[in-house]
Amino acid sequence: MSFFVELWSFFRDRQKFWLLPIFVVLVVFGGLVVLSQGSAVAPFLYPLF
Amino acid sequence: MSYILGLSAFYHDSAAALLKDGALVAAAQEERFTRKKHDAGFPACAIRSVLEAEGITLADVDHVAFYDKPFLKFERLLETYVATAPKGFASFRVAMPIWLKEKLFLKRLLKTQLCEIDPDFAEDRLLFSEHHISHAASAYYPSPCDEAVVLTVDGVGEWATTTLGIGCGASLEIKKEIHFPHSLGLLYSAFTHYTGFRVNSGEYKVMGLAPYGTPRFKDLILDKVVDLKSDGSFRLDQRYFDYATGLTMTNGAFADLFGEPLREPDKDPLTQFHMDVAASVQAVTEEAMLRLCRAAAEEYQIPNLCMAGGVALNCVANGKILRDGAFQNIWVQPAAGDAGGAVGAAYAAWHQELDQPRAPEGGDRMHGSYLGPLHETDEIAAMLDDLGAVYERMSQDDMITEAASALADGLAVGWFQGRMEFGPRALGGRSILGDPRSETMQKTLNLKVKYRESFRPFAPSVLREDVSDWFDLESDSPYMLIVADVGKRHWREMTDDEQALFGIDKLNVARSSIPAITHVDYSARVQTVHQDTNPLYHRLISEFKKRTGCPVVVNTSFNVRGEPIVGSPEDAFRCFMGTELDVLAIGNLILRKPAQDPSLKEDYTQKYELD
Known part of the structure; x- marks a missing residue:
């Protein structure tokens, strides 16, 4: 939880709220990349690419 | 506390x-x-x-x-x-x-x-702390300056790649920054990659290779790749680079621009082309650094400059900044990376x-950079006993006499004394030493002790009080971060045939009375040895001087290529046995190679990869 608090204060301090949606999309996309790397989830993710 | x-x-x-x-x-x-x-x-x-x-x-x-x-x-x-x-x-x-x-x-x-x-x-x-604030703080706070311009130049931290700040008392304020992807460090790394060396560790090889070449691509780089302004600020044309978006440093356009493909270190030899490329990027880097420094000196009117960041390890550029005279005093953080x-x-x-x-x-406030672990003689002796080493224990005076005498006899000496150095350079704590007057020492150390490329020069350690008699240098250089020429009176006149040599062939010609540390352009990466920060090393060189009249020794890091500098007495003994080092002076112990059990030798040559 403290991670998200810090992340929020980071965006606030840097005045970079415009990065937030990009951050979310990239993290989701990046998360898929992570999960697709040699894990059991990988075959189910291929259609998404 | x-x-x-x-x-x-x-x-x-x-x-x-x-x-x-x-x-x-x-x-x-x-x-x-x-x-x-x-x-x-x-x-x-x-x-x-x-x-x-x-x-x-x-x-x-x-x-x-x-x-960061x-x-x-x-x-x-x-x-x-x-x-x-x-x-x-x-x-x-x-x-x-x-x-x-x-x-x-x-x-x-x-x-x-x-x-x-x-x-x-x-x-x-x-x-x-931010990456470049950390660099700037490492440059200013431990320096002897009470007020200084603080310049940090490296690959990249968070955003900044180059910063200019002012340190005054306890305050340190960054005034200007250049941001990614425009980076002098990444430019140098791109050329390191292009010439076939490993990025983040082979940059100093490019610097060592540069004196063998002519900077015939300097104008091309400044024309096409780097837009360098009069105040030293710059922009890199990203069409030639791949580091911002890809997984390598340079792209096909970069190779096309210079006319040769990327060098593959395993199969492509180093040629005059690579030496010219190295000379060119070195010249561009020096030009950028000089412009940055001149503009900062002009703007802030402060006589002191402190530097850190990987590019501050470019001691050839540092020497030029010193001789340029825009700043009266220069202090570079020894662990600038x-x-x-x-x-x-x-x-x-x-x-x-x-x-x-x-x-x-x-x-x-860096204490000569001798900030690492210390091993006392008793502790070392116990470790060496466990390893089966044969040593002679003696007084410190006798140990110094023995080591100096071995050096004067042309032997390669491992020197493991006092606290370990912090930073990439061995400064007389974990060093391999040799006689700089020997015409064969450079080759012997490179090929039989360090197992590294024969083009690589060695650095001299000189007594501080004698530095200006032997080198074109008046100031301190305790951290081996300033390059200066060997004093002209020590140069040896070259024959016409020798003058005509090119590239690495130049290296085999003795160019001064201390050839082992004289690079092909008569330069040397000088370390001044100070009585107050390393009295033992100072005494050793003084003893060597007493015997030979020469207050200079070859000083290279105690390791083989690709290996970290030795940390423990065990590492030192292993390196001693794995190479053709003749003598090891460790604490108050002297080890001689012929006295050791040959079965303790191990093949060291392939243990570590080339950079």
Whole structure:
């Protein structure tokens, strides 16, 4: 939880709220990349690419 | 008593540094303990070492300061990917897993690792400093200057690649920054990659190769690749680079521009072309650094310059800045690369976060960079006994006499004395020494002891009081970060045939009365040895001078190619036995090669990879 608090204060301090949606999309996309790397989830993710 | 522990980790050159009431008391690099060159892991061994040096535990440390800010770096990555999408997908695919699994949660990772050392470690003792603030702090706070222009130049931190700041008393303020992807460090690394050396470690080879070439591509680089302004600010044309979006430094357009493909180190030999390319990027780097310094000197009218960041390890450029005279005094952080960020983060926490004053006229606060572990003779003897080494134990005076006499006889001597150096250079604590007057010493050390490329020059250690008799240098250079010419009266006149030689053939010609340390352009990377910071080394060179009239010795790091500098007496003995070193002077013990059991020899030549 403290991670998200810090992340929020980071965006606030840097005045970079415009990065937030990009951050979310990239993290989701990046998360898929992570999960697709040699894990059991990988075959189910291929259609998404 | 207040302690601050500075850390750098997770990128390259992990290290730990300890401040006690604002004074640097210990620092060490993780690679020296783990034996992995440029080890980027959490510096657990280095932390234990610096705490042990001071006789404390992590519980006694008030704050732990980390040397950069991961969120800010992630912001740079995201913005770069957004700006270059979809081009950066290959890089994104490699970077994201590392960031999402580890780097984004660096605070938690640090806490977990620190809790392994002290289970009660609380997160609120963690502080973070920006990468270039850490570099700037490492350049200014330990320097002898009470006021200075502070220049940091490296590859990239969070956003900044070059910063210009002013240090005055305890304050340090960054005035100007150049941001990624425009980076002198990355430009140099791109050419390092192009000439077939490893990025982040082979840059000094490019610098060593440069004097063999002519800078015939300098104008081309300045015309097409680097837009260099009169104040030293610059922009790199990203059409030639791949580092912002891809997984390599340069692209096909870069190779097309210079007319030859990327050199593959395993199959392509080094040619005059690569030497000319090296000379050209070196010339461009020097030009940029000189312009940055001249403009800063003009604008701020402060006579002192402090530098850090990887590019500040370019001692050829540093020598030119010194001789250019824009600044009267130059001080370069000896651990100018990321390891020094640990020192800077700790200092930044003390002076900026905790608002503590800085003592004026405190002198050089790096203590000659002898900040690492110390091994006493009894401890060394016990370790060597376990290894089956044969040694002679003697008084310190006799040990110095024996080592000096071996040097005068032309033998290669391993020198393991006092506290280990912090930073990439061996400064007479963990060094291999030789006689600089010998015409064969350079080749012998390169091929039989260091197992490295024959073009690589060696550096001299000279008594501070004799430096201007032997080199065109009047000032201190305790950290081997200034290149100066060998004094003209020591030059040897070349024959016409010798003058006509090109490239590496030049190296075999003795160019001065101290050929082992004289590069092909008569330059040398000088270390001045000071009585107050390393009295033992000073005595050794004085003894060598008494015998030979020469106050200079060859000083190269105690390791073979690709190996971290030896950390423990065991490492020293292993390196001694694995190479053709003749004598090892370790504590008050002398080991001679013929006296050792030959079965203890191990094949060292293939143990470490080339950079």
